[in-house]
Amino acid sequence: MADLTGQPYLPADRDIADGKRVIVRIERGLNDAALDDAPDVPPRPLDELEPLVAGAARLRDEGLYGAAANDADRLLVELQAHVATGRGDHRRAAADLVTHAAYNAFVVATTYGYLHLAQHAAQRAWEAAILTEDPELVAFAMFARAPAIARxxxxxxxxxxxxxxxSEARPLTAIRDGATRGAETFGLLNLMRAHLAARAEDADTAHAHLEAASDVAVRTGERNGFGQHFGPTNVQLWRVSIGVELGQGPDIAERFEREPIDLSALDSRDRTAALHFDLARAYAQADGARDAETVRHLDLADRMAPQRIRQDPIAHDIVTSLLRRARRRAWELDSLRNRFGLA
Incomplete structure (x- = not known):
């Protein structure tokens, strides 16, 4: 992957350089402790660590990926110390928090292009989820583990x-007393499976899993049980992404222009940036005929989540292609070139 894409890239600006400093903290947090072995250092109580895990997830959702892992080393080591030394419910509660903290590390490492580290984090999240004996959390951890392996x-x-x-998560789709986390995980797994099928150009499988997720989303409504904003709105965003993977970019983008997606239900800079990036990719498939729209949406995505977009190899490729096709200088394109560090 590094040979093909050049990842991880040299930072294009100081913010990304500062953000990437957290990579060594993630490495330390995953390697200096394990679920059955931790340093002989007294960890902070779980009720002090829990809000730190939740705060990191919020920062990630706001597109502040570096800040989201700024304390990853201490957090992961201390949580794993609780798992290694704890018993019963205390151990399961600590393993739950390790799952979420390691998932956060997985996302940050993926964002910055450290794909093997991301797989390490996703594997740790899954191993911790197994210890909780919570089938919903195990299913959620697979939402990270599978794409990490695929990458x-x-x-x-x-x-x-x-x-x-x-198959194992299907029984979790029953909604009782308003509890939807199991149904959300089933939907998320179907979305990920649809995405992998689309990348393999298997349209029938992709659409089958996309519709399965859509059917569940109608029943759950707009939810955020695992910080993934599962619901009808997010399924629409995945529908755009999967259409782009299947090479249907211009048609998908034009459909969005006719029927815009109301993103207010998500309140997520990360997911909003993802949509604009997918729309940029969609218009880029028009072979130069829709480059103005490509630039517009790539600019919007970058302004929402620059640490994510400027580290993405597809975004780099789009900017390079736009520069190669441009017949005249345009300040919008020059701005993107400078932001991506493409002299």
């Missing part, structure tokens, strides 16, 4: 893992 050359295995996880 490192294991697409076939990732699909098999997701197929098994979806």
């Amino acid at each position: 490192n050359g294991g697409r076939g295995r990732a699909k098999r893992l997701l197929d098994r996880a979806i």
